[in-house]
Amino acid sequence: MPTKSAALEQEMKLRSAAPKKHRRFLRYLPLYLMFLPGALYLFMKNYLPMSGLIIAFKKVNWRKGILGSDWVGLSNFTYLFKTKDAFNITRNTLLYNVVFIVLGTVIAITIAILLNEIRRKALKQIYQTVILLPYLISIVVVSYLVFALLSSETGFVNHTILAAFGKEPVSWYTEPKYWPYILVIVHIWKTFGYDCILYYATLVGIDHSYYEAAVIDGANRWQQVVHVTLPSLLPTIITLTIMAIGKIFYSDFGLFYQVPMDSGPLLDVTSTIDTYVYRGLIRLNDIGMSSAAGFYQSIVGFILVLLANWSVKKIGGEENALF
Amino acid sequence: MVEKNKSFQVVANAVMIFLSLCCILPFVLLIMSSITDENELIRNGYSLLPSQLSLDAYRYMFKSGGKIFNAYLMTIFSTVVGTSCGLSMTVLMAYSLSRRDLPGRNAMAFYVFFTMLFNGGLVPTYIMYTRYIPISNTPWALIIPSLLVNAFYVIMMRTYFTTNIPEAVIEAARIDGAGEFRVLLTIVLPMSVPMIATMTLLIGLAYWNDWKNGLYYLQQNKSLYSIQVLLNDMLRDVQALKSGMDAAAAAEIAATMPSTAIKMAIAVVGVLPILIVYPFFQKYFVKGITIGAVKG
Numbered sequence: 001m002p003t004k005s006a007a008l009e010q011e012m013k014l015r016s017a018a019p020k021k022h023r024r025f026l027r028y029l030p031l032y033l034m035f036l037p038g039a040l041y042l043f044m045k046n047y048l049p050m051s052g053l054i055i056a057f058k059k060v061n062w063r064k065g066i067l068g069s070d071w072v073g074l075s076n077f078t079y080l081f082k083t084k085d086a087f088n089i090t091r092n093t094l095l096y097n098v099v100f101i102v103l104g105t106v107i108a109i110t111i112a113i114l115l116n117e118i119r120r121k122a123l124k125q126i127y128q129t130v131i132l133l134p135y136l137i138s139i140v141v142v143s144y145l146v147f148a149l150l151s152s153e154t155g156f157v158n159h160t161i162l163a164a165f166g167k168e169p170v171s172w173y174t175e176p177k178y179w180p181y182i183l184v185i186v187h188i189w190k191t192f193g194y195d196c197i198l199y200y201a202t203l204v205g206i207d208h209s210y211y212e213a214a215v216i217d218g219a220n221r222w223q224q225v226v227h228v229t230l231p232s233l234l235p236t237i238i239t240l241t242i243m244a245i246g247k248i249f250y251s252d253f254g255l256f257y258q259v260p261m262d263s264g265p266l267l268d269v270t271s272t273i274d275t276y277v278y279r280g281l282i283r284l285n286d287i288g289m290s291s292a293a294g295f296y297q298s299i300v301g302f303i304l305v306l307l308a309n310w311s312v313k314k315i316g317g318e319e320n321a322l323f
Numbered sequence: 324m325v326e327k328n329k330s331f332q333v334v335a336n337a338v339m340i341f342l343s344l345c346c347i348l349p350f351v352l353l354i355m356s357s358i359t360d361e362n363e364l365i366r367n368g369y370s371l372l373p374s375q376l377s378l379d380a381y382r383y384m385f386k387s388g389g390k391i392f393n394a395y396l397m398t399i400f401s402t403v404v405g406t407s408c409g410l411s412m413t414v415l416m417a418y419s420l421s422r423r424d425l426p427g428r429n430a431m432a433f434y435v436f437f438t439m440l441f442n443g444g445l446v447p448t449y450i451m452y453t454r455y456i457p458i459s460n461t462p463w464a465l466i467i468p469s470l471l472v473n474a475f476y477v478i479m480m481r482t483y484f485t486t487n488i489p490e491a492v493i494e495a496a497r498i499d500g501a502g503e504f505r506v507l508l509t510i511v512l513p514m515s516v517p518m519i520a521t522m523t524l525l526i527g528l529a530y531w532n533d534w535k536n537g538l539y540y541l542q543q544n545k546s547l548y549s550i551q552v553l554l555n556d557m558l559r560d561v562q563a564l565k566s567g568m569d570a571a572a573a574a575e576i577a578a579t580m581p582s583t584a585i586k587m588a589i590a591v592v593g594v595l596p597i598l599i600v601y602p603f604f605q606k607y608f609v610k611g612i613t614i615g616a617v618k619g
Contacts, residue, residue, distance in 0.1 A: 024426070028425055028426060030502060030503035030504060031418075031419040031422055031425050031503055032419070034415035034416065034418060034419040034503070034504075034507075035415070035416055035419040035420070035431060037411075037412045037415065037416075038412040038413065038415065038416035038435075038472045038477065039416070039431075039434065039435075041412060041471055041472050042434070042435065042438050042472060042474065044451075044456070045438070045448075045468070045469060045471075045472075046437075046438035046442055046443070046474075047438075048443075048447075048451060049442065049443030049444070049447035049448045049451055050441065050442065050443040050447075051443070051447070052443050052446070052447020052448070052450060052451065053443050053444075053447060055446060055447060055450070056446075062454075066450070111338075111339075111342065114335050114338055114339060115339065117331070117332075117335050118332070118335055118336065118339065119332060123336065123339075126343070127339045127342075127343055128605075128609060129601075129602065129605050130343040130346050130347060131342060131343065131346055132601075132605075132608070132609075133346050133347070133350070133598075133601075134346055136528060136532075136597050136601060137532065137594050137597060138531075138532035138533070138534060138551050138593075139532075139534075140532075140534050140551050140554045140555045140558065141353075141532075141551075141554065141590050141593060141594050143558055144353065144554070144558065144586070144587065144590045145349040145350070145352070145353055147558070148349070148352050148353060148356055148369045148587070149349070149352070149369075151368075151369070153365075153368070154364055154365065154368040154369055154583065155368060155369060156352060156368065156369045156370065156371075158368065159367060159368030159369070159370070160368070160370060160371075189345065189346070193346070194612065197609055197612060197613065198612065198613060201609075201613035221331070246440070253535065254534075254535070258555065258558065261558060274445075277444065277445050277446065278445065281445060281446055281449060282449075282539065282542075287446065287450075290445075290446050291446040291447075294443075294444035294445060294446045294447075295444070297444055298441065298442060298443060298444050301441075302440060302441045305440050305441075306440075
């Protein structure tokens with residue numbers, strides 16, 4: 001009887017599957033255990049606070065706890081977007097990031113190409129080591145360095161550089177018009193070495209025969225850069241740029257808060273979403289407004305990551321996308 | 324052609340030397356300001372070649388340095404504990420994810436990766452650490468929030484394992500009867516020295532340089548301040564003094580605040596260990612960050 005034997009076979013299969021599955025699980029148990037500590041930590045660090053995003057829709061009352069607090073709908077958001085702050089911090093965060101991405105990429109690639117052209121191995125090594133130095137120090141120490149340069153009474157710029165040209169000293173920490181430039185310079189100074197090394201590593205990997213072929217075709221150095229070097233760098237440029245666009249709604253809190261020393265007159269050009277959330281939460285203790293700004297940052301930031309990745313998939317093909 | 328090449332080399336080197344100076348001179352300025360005589364500082368400002376040197380700042384720091392010494396200990400404590408715990412957790416996680424035969428591996432990798440795409444932000448995190456997992460104002464505040472495991476580092480390390488350690492090697496060890504922990508310790512780790520060195524440097528650097536955890540979670544316990552948090556605090560004192568709202572308060576701050584040179588001296592002490600250790604790790608560091616650029 002074929003039907004009976006088929007049923008029996010099925011039964012046998014089911015019976016043996018359970019212990020097999022069990023054994024398989026036991027075999028991999030150590031690997032799951034290795035995964036566990038980190039997973040628990042990430043759960044606490046990242047997943048638990050995600051649920052806390054609901055705070056943006058509540059009026060927090062500590063006696064009732066977060067879950068027990070009253071819902072207030074969108075009132076935290078209407079309050080936030082009524083102020084001119086909302087526009088200001090969005091504009092600052094986006095514009096600074098766009099400038100950082102464009103200028104940072106151009107500078108890092110230029111220097112990487114230059115570094116690659118240098119013949120003396122020892123010199124190359126020294127340059128590589130030195131340009132990474134600013135990347136290694138904390139933004140607090142960077143704030144001290146900037147202060148040593150820009151302090152109005154004792155700063156190096158006012159005392160030595162401007163004095164040498166016979167110019168009047170500038171009160172840097174109260175003049176907003178200089179800060180967009182200062183912040184861009186400080187950021188690029190701190191990060192160009194790191195980005196440069198990333199591009200340089202890709203450059204070193206380019207097959208030399210491409211250059212030889214280009215030389216035979218009569219290409220000069222500039223043409224080699226345009227037709228061989230840049231196309232080879234493209235995947236790295238795309239990867240780093242999508243990662244940067246994914247973070248375009250975020251800013252380096254230290255750069256915008258510590259470097260200008262939280263100076264009141266500069267706030268228009270130095271406040272970003274991150275400094276705004278910090279000020280609202282810790283200095284003003286305004287949970288409603290800061291959580292609304294934080295929610296806005298998380299959600300729009302997430303949408304931007306997905307959009308950036310999606311557009312790369314559409315334009316550059318599956319292999320260039322991050323996920 | 325040769326002539327042209329030579330002049331190009333000169334230009335390229337000149338540009339690189341200029342950039343290197345831009346990277347080094349601010350540090351020289353910092354060190355010089357810390358050994359400049361206080362009166363000279365007030366008269367001529369910070370300068371690369373001060374006419375009057377003095378080690379008073381360092382002398383004062385060592386003599387009255389209870390606060391500074393304590394902060395230094397906190398920095399070392401958080402760096403050592405944080406780096407060793409963080410590194411272990413990162414290695415374990417990355418190794419399990421690197422095993423192609425592990426069932427559920429893709430879902431697990433996504434669980435890690437997703438934390439890079441989306442997060443709850445400062446407000447819920449702050450409330451969690453101050454109200455529900457009360458580590459604020461304890462030494463844990465310097466270690467636990469945000470720095471222990473970084474998803475990007477986990478993925479970077481997994482990529483290193485999958486591209487540098489042949490599956491056959493692990494398979495052979497398994498057949499010989501070695502357990503997973505033993506495989507990791509005796510085979511995988513010795514083959515991953517550059518990556519481990521980079522990771523130690525990256526995580527160690529993050530702890531050594533961290534000031535945000537102290538700023539957020541040590542507001543009521545200044546005795547636990549690490550050196551960076553202390554530096555950050557002193558920076559803001561200058562600010563309070565400068566915007567000078569209340570004359571009495573400003574005078575009080577001025578009286579208790581260390582002098583300008585001392586501040587710079589503390590900053591020097593804060594960066595010096597990095598400047599000393601970095602050249603030894605440099606080779607690994609450059610190799611390591613380039614692995615990070617490879618998509619995971």
